[in-house]
Amino acid sequence: MGSGSLDKGYEPSGIEEKWYKYWIDNGFFKAEDTSNKPAFSIVIPPPNVTGVLHMGHALNNVVQDIMCRYKRLSGYNVLWMPGTDHAGIATQNVVERDLAAKGQTRDQIGREEFIKQVWKWREKSGGAIINQLKRLGASCDWDRERFTMDEGLSDAVRKVFVRLYKEGLIYEGHYIINWCPRCKTALADLEVEHEEKDSYLYYIRYPFVNKKQGLTVATTRPETMFGDTAVAVNPNDERFCDLEDKEVILPLTDRTIPIIKDEYVDTGFGTGALKVTPAHDPNDFNLGEKHGLQKLKVIDDDGCMLDGAGRFKGLDRFECRKQAVEALKEQGLLAKQEPLKHSVGHCYRCKTVVEPSISKQWFVKVAPLAQKASDAVRNGQTRIIPETWSKTYFEWMDNIRDWCISRQIWWGHRIPVWKCPACKEVIVEEHDPTQCPACGSKEIIQETDVLDTWFSSALWPFSTMGWPNDTELLKTFYPTNVLVTGFDILFFWVARMMMMGLHFMDEVPFDDVYIHALVRDEHGKKMSKSVGNVIDPLKVIDEYGADAFRFTLAVFAAQGRDVKMSESRVEGYRHFVNKLWNASRFALMHITPKDSQIDPKKLTLSEKWILSRCACTTLAVKQGIENYRFNEAASAVYKFVWHEFCDWFLETAKPALYEKEGVQRRDCARSVLAKVLEDILVILHPFMPFVTEEIYSILPSTTGSVMAADYPYDEKTYDTFRDETVEKDMDFIFGLISGIRNIRSEMNIQPSMKIKVLGYTNDEKEKIIIAENKSMIVNLATLESFYFCDADNLPSSCATSVTGDTTCFVSLEGVIDFDKEIKRLEKELEKNTKDLLGVQKRLHNESFLEKAPETVVQKVKAQYTDFEEKNNKLKENLERIQQMK
Template sequence: IVVERQLEAQGVSRHDLGREEFVKKIWEWKEYSGNTITSQMRRLGASCDWSRERFTMDEGLSKAVNEVFVSLFEKGYIYRGKRLVNWDINLQTAVSDLEVISEEENGKMWHIRYMVKDSAESIVIATTRPETMLGDVAVAINPDDERYQHLLGKYLILPLVGREIPVVADDYVDAAFGTGCVKITPAHDFNDYELGKRHNLEMINIMTLDGNINENAPAKYQGLERFAARRAIVADLEALELVVDIKPHKLMVPRGDRTGVVIEPLLTDQWFMDMDKFAARGLELVESGKIRFVPENWKKTYDQWLEKIQDWCISRQLWWGHRIPAYFDDAGKIYVARSREEAEQQAGQRNLRQDHDVLDTWFSSGLWAFSTLGWPEKTEELEMFLPSNVLVTGFDIIFFWVARMIMLTEEFTGEIPFKDIYINGLIMDAHGEKMSKSKGNVIDPLDIINGISIDDLVAKRSANLMNPKQAEAIAKQTRKDYPDGFLAFGADALRFSLATAATQARYINFDLKRIEGSRNFCNKIFNASKFVLMNITTHRELVGTSNAADKSLIDNWILLELAQLITAVDEGFKTYRFDLATQQIYEFIWNQFCDWYLELAKVNLQSADRAVRAATIDTLISVWEAVLRIAHPFMPFLTEEIWQVLAPLTDKKATPSIMLAQFPVAADYFDLKQTADAGEITSNASKHNVADNIKFLKEIIVEIRNLRAEMNLKPSENVPLFIKLQPSETQDNSARINQFAAYIQSMAKVSEISFVSSFEGLDFPIKSLPLVELMLKVEIDVAVETIRLSKEIEKHGKEVEKLRLKLDNPKYLERAPANLVALDTTRVNELNGVIAQLQAQLAKLA
């Protein structure tokens, strides 16, 4: 279509060029567009063996296509016949049901009177396509409809044509719908086609392949375009007073998915493939568990399609594609052969003409799993790579591609093509619309990676449109959605964003904010790496000198967290939950490693104990190197760059690239299966003790920070901390806190820590935890603090007053959404709680 549009812009049609020259133009476009696709994949970091790149029109694959077609023909599964097909007037070819999109549109229902032969009696039929009445061959009624029983066996006179058509009975007719009488046009309606076959009715085609009325209709209408003919026919029927009524009617209109043109059911000579045997085998292979859908719900979709499958129309009236290996002699006899020479031998003559039709593109694509591996030859590649582990694809081509690969691969190799089928969601545009060139809303991943100005983005989106008239609207929408174009986010940010969005949902809306967040995450990783490498430089003499027994509580804690991360990410890969895997990676790097461990590690690296410093620097290196390997499948470029610098400092640089390094194993960092006995409970290497102590430490630091915020302390101001211990029968919490002292002082800006038995006489805010109560000793200017607290109380009081006015208004309660009323009520309660705390503090000051 794109090439034809380009030629039209030059005032040239494909027929002007001829088939050979037109195909050359398409090859040129293929080279351009194909190279664009592979350059996108390479830039995104797809680690393929690019020496094995294949195209369905390659010589080897074309040989496989011919072999399969001839073999299926010889087995009786492929046949040629005149049947009703979906005809695209613009493309001038048959298209499959899967290439037709039916959407509800506003139309009309015409009620037309048909006279009974040799009688003043008449019946009324209803139709949404009055132009097809020229091809009517019968009117059908339900066999149980008593209203029309007396007409069975009689004939009607077809208006405007004068042809006598019979009244037939068929269960297909719904007596309660419309008038209960249905016009039958077997050559232009799929349901009528089946009914026509049941009653041996004539099939009269009244339309040319161009969508014009042909010689089988009255001369007056011949040559008229189908919709112009509709208007003329309705006008003539009205003049004859045969139009009983015209009503507005919503109907499903079938349109070609590539052209948007209304599809016309037409009788044409086509090649078909009998699908019954293949569908049964396809169902069996999935039902048996040999092939698995992920998510599993797509199996139901697959099953439903195969259970209702029709014979596949595999021929297309196009010039581009695999030409059907069938040859005709002058008498019209067909010879199907692997080569022209073989066909000539079959015919006993050389005066043969090859079929002009090409195969449906999904016919050759259905052979992909084995044709790319050298079949029909027995090759090492076939032995090694068939079946493959997984096919990653979209739900929109389960029928087009997945099902046909399963059926054809098993038929010709005896193998399944793949074990798992992972169905990912479709990336839609920001408005939830499917991306397409015709809509001008496609987002090129290279533009996200490299960046693009708004002017260049508009120019790119409005070029090579199927409908050039849309250019202005597309430009306007693009400038509205992306006024600044796209910044250069890099491949890693895009990859990570897509992985986080892989929630197994059917559709995923494009979200620029998500990509911005991923870019910030990349920056976080880069800055964390700088910190790690800086400390390696500072403590170079300590690298590789530590013993496992020297590891502190925080070192063992981050190793425990790392082991849990490896386990979670490994499970994410096994279950194809890439969103959960990336969520775990993000949480570990941003929160556990950067926000907590790096800050805690700073304390250890300043320790006077050389063993503590050595253990922490080695843990820092070991953990970060493992994190780079864990994140690498999602962020290959950044992790490779950092790993090349970091890995030589560990014993992990056994491979030249991180992508060849082994994925981390949890047990190498912490034994997650250990069970702590009573003697281990205080050990820094005990899983229970590590998790429990770090949780306790974090709670203390967080609550002290909350206290500081409530008291408006400056970040640089260090203040004393008073701790009151709650009674505990199992633990010496003062010893635990003393172990944490340096961490608390550093991360919570505490100058000293004192244990007290009571807070009596100390009028400062208190934070209570299950095991301790915390108080910061701060010298307060009573007058200044009184003013501050009074202002806070006044501010919150005004907000409560405004909310109460709303909530006391019956009209608001009646009209506002329940969730909004609930939010306002909750906010009032929260503010009253804050005011009560502030008033208590004010009372103490007084």
């Protein structure tokens, strides 16, 4: 560390690898079990062990890393707990595919050998995503990495299951679940992906028992009609108020089923009459429970029809649909069918259409747990940010169904239940029993199912810290401070962590839940392989560097608004990295180890201004990160570095730095430059860790890593440097210079040509500010001279700009050729008018407006506005030049 120089260009790849290794080797990511520092902790949402880094992971982990790095700079003992989820179904599918390639199946090799194969795969190939997170710069405490199937977490899972069972909160029963006929297992609601599909709404007539008329029901799934055990109508529906019949005949069968009345029925859907199939629809299941209806399963676990389907028995469910519809047509029972686009559930792993089905499974009785979890958010123990998601959280928690926790696969935590065939005793213990405690039989059989992956994930905030042991880590870091997650698992994971944390730790698992939005493509469309708009984070990092990618995600991470991502945006922020790099190279040519003390009495207006703006930016970034407004924090530091530090301050400082204003002024400018650059690197570090570490390591005024620096905000420092009057005065000077620069641009005056400017004002304060900073104005506006004039002596043949109460007169005599400039402006106006008319023609084309995508139409409208504004400006300039001539 210490003085040195930067290469001409910034090349991320080698630098990123170098510094990440340095941070790991020097333990910068490590949390202390006990510390005098305040604690800050986050548990990583554990990615699947089969996973690869995608945009959602990238945004999620960049946000977490920004907070963790910021908290370390702010003096906190930070634990960012990493780990992976065993991903039961996904991992089992991967290993089964590997076996299939060798001509084997899991049944052939047996459960024990199959589990060994999964562990081998995990050791060899699992967890690739962890290395990908490191490429992103994630500063997790990797020495504490956990896995949901490791020994400690497995012990926690077993303890929780046994306790919940003995408290009467886990039971075995028949219930409606999501079933994948291909994977042959129950699925959590989250494991069901819904897609819009083109289908039909079939209107089927159910005749009354007297064979006259009947009720017509609308359904998307005629194959399930064989499992109907009632038809329901709403008691408030006027169409059925005078209904005398109590039963209908179930079409294509010889069964009769009752007509029931329930306010659940939606009077606006279909005909207002609803077929009730309790064994194959979750809502119908609830209706069946309420009205005591039979639950008749007519589709088996392979997706084929059972005995109840009569002559359609043995058919695939979708083939049954076709044949049943034809049979209904033949018997005159199909009133009509209408095209319908509706949401269809698919298995998240194999994409098979999911079948809601009655099954014997293990469940958690969640209502008692859910109440506490709801209350914790209502009373502010845990905040959900943005707050709008709280409503959705409450809706789900207040209408929660019992949680199906069993899965019919082999990879996962095997359910710790044994049954005794001799006496039917059920044994649930933390340690494997060897015999039945009731009858002494040793022929006891363990449950073959494993637990839902979400069961172990629900314990993540405390099981990863050593629970059920009372560890120092748990005492220091539980509850965690914040959970960062996507809205898609708010209810399935976050809610369950809330329930388990409150039940087993008597405390919420986190103070805040920050819910980030989706990362979409640049047009706002969801990324999907089928559409071909997926952006690979690793390829983007390879191309532009991790810092540019991270900063892009941060600057667009506005609360409640999806992130629109494109490589061009990342490329834009790569320019920002280069801007910082080049500014630092310039600064390093001038600053020295002694440039650390700042004498406030010797500061110029621009130096006071940059120190004030630096203090403001430091506070703005602090507030942005702490309030989960990462876009505001990133935007504040971007504006400061690019527009204020680089575009203005470095230019104002150059005369002093090059000793044109004397050695004393040079030393003062160096001191300010050194402080501001160091502060920039520290406040930018959470967003851009690699480039800031590289530059920081070369600063002559620093030692050690930027990760060990202090965040440069405290009230005393802020009060010392913050000066609103200075900022207002400097804004006035910048406005003056910008006004003159605009004239140069509009009048096509060469940038290198020095021009004469006269100023007029009645405002004495503005006159003093200009007089005290005249050399800065002359230098930055490239002037030959700047003098004041009085009201009786205002010049002619000048272009003017007004800033505050001051008018600047830019003399054009001898500066431009008026005739030549008139011709140039006329030619440019002619071309721009032609472009304007072309765009106008497109906007008057009704066919274009109707057929073109909205984004294209908006782009053309924006072009029209730009051409129109340019036309007006050209006309103004032409008129002004003609008058001067």
